[in-house]
Amino acid sequence: MIRIEGLYKIFGDRPEAIMPMVMEGKSKEQILAETGHTLGLKDINLSIKKGEIFVIMGLSGSGKSTLIRHFNRLIDPTRGIIRVEDTDVMQLSKKELQEFRRHKMSMVFQRFGLMPHRTVIENVAYGLAVQRVDKHTRTEKARQWLETVGLSGYEQQYPSQLSGGQQQRVGLARALCTDAEILLMDEAFSALDPLIRSEMQDQLIELQQKLHKTIIFITHDLDEALRLGDRIAILKDGVLDQQGTPDEILLHPATAYVEAFVKDVNRARALTVETVMKPAPYRISAETIEEALAQMKQFKSEYGYHVTEDGYQGFVTQASLEQCRDDQGGTGKLCEEVYQELPTVAPDDILERVIPDTLESSYSLPVVDTEGNLKGELERSSVADIFSDSSDKDEPDTDEVDQKQAVDSGRK
Template identity: 70%
Template structure:
């Protein structure tokens, strides 16, 4: 989803500061000196909203900004479309400095470049669902027939076909949020700003909306900036996560980086109760595939085996992963027929893992296997390996318990 690293970021935030108060400029020297948010409030009556924020956001990624109440996350997202102007700093979108846009240019920018999905839905109660979805297009001056057709298409996309003539009061909270999402998508804006968009929903509906957003993103490839205070939500949907505290950026990284390498005690407090086996996938913790055999003959395979530091290897053909081979079995076979074909050699069957499988689904078989399990993609190619030792290391903080012959994981922090 995220763009390649050699491409210029779609959005760049450079040295962004925001101080709330009547004399914010006079307070900036204290902010730069490093005084805390609380000290500045006590000394000056001014509130530090953001301090020295630097971010690059790539085209096509879901970029999550999270933190506790008062961390500055909602203040930050409102800078992207200049609902709030910074005290200092630059906001660049495709190289254009948003701060330099005049009133008319800013109006066009907000209409066509960015769309916002609100926490409390933000629907107009006197308009039906179709007209709510089409509202952004009507502001843009699109003709009635075209905007009605586009609204119907987006309502179908978010699972609300047939609800066009209903009114917001007739819908559930989850349905209303789907209308809000369809309205944002209907404008065809490249960037979606979502400020705590799902936090007002019941847990089950919230989970469904998260799944729908991820599925939609696979098709739409929008750039989505998503605000949340919930790390489970951030881990579930984010390509990258930025964690704020008291207006400062504390850590930025991919979900697995945040989860396995928290930057400080503040981030540690977020991640300590996360269910790692459920949050992590095999691909995030697997090791590179080190030992493989590809020779066609038993003798050739034995030569390959003797060049590696292990007494086992994974046998690969043009059809992909075939199984595991032990050095002793090859030696015995070579004594009888060194020129024999490997396709006639009995390769030991072995379960393989999908890169996308959550760790909680593969714990029992990984713990039981005497060899690291191969991680194989849909084409049969060997992507990596996962041993029980690697798994145990990743799940540190959890205890392994045996129940009816199967291994389970128990959170040590709870």
């Protein structure tokens, strides 16, 4: 959907004249001290997929807000390519850029950006008014979006009469009302109280499941990034340190800076079962008890997961199969009486929710999706590995300690 290649941004009077210093590898501090110019972004390369929430995060001054303003050319780069689908954004004329901003992208701001002299419904409909949509149509559409974000009945209120959370819902409804394919959200929830912020995150996730927008979300909060992002890019001093899925960022930090960021994250709340599940090797496809026992003998296992064309059926052990065979006095068919009680978990379950079942069970838990398919198994040892302390690693060097202190200072 969006491709950024070789993006550089230097703030100052003579940015092109400073580019040789950047290419030589001089630091942001050196360039500022020697020239008075600020290196905002350096060689950014990103590819954002259609329909995903792509989170760009970093501490204050990392360049994340500068970067998001390049997508719709609120800021022009010093060098680089910006493509949205088949459109080369850098080649758009002033008029074309206006139309591009009106129809292709919408923006949600940290401080809401509402017009105090307009009512709630007028604020939501504003983008459509700019597009010259007739009043009746834009009012009805705005009313529908207000209902979607839970603000039905507030149409004639003014922004000053609303709470911070309600104002941000108005801002979200306004951005969605234009039907733009791409939503730019710059620290959209950071001004909200923690509880309201969590509710807004929930609402965004719920809306995205229905709308499948392409969302670029800026934040300095790693917990928020891990909760919302399909993929995450971490910036430091205008440089892209790492990009990847939340579990890749958490489990395989690429630099000391990223490692310092993720060190204190509650992994049980951030990771899902799918992250740590393993293939389920002991699948029983037999129809009779004797056939199941024969399959189990081939596996050299004392348990297995019974799977048919209809999906996962139940969990069986060698002991339960033999007991049922003896009770029946023959080779009966596999049925519910043979199955042993064992909880199932879903691939998208948060680990925190399934840890008690994992610890209480003597066997690996079957991972079953919403359609009843056996996707894998969750081993107790796999869960334990996720939470094993990094104390096994060598002591960090001085640079790593400095990185950690920098991150901790930024959080405070």
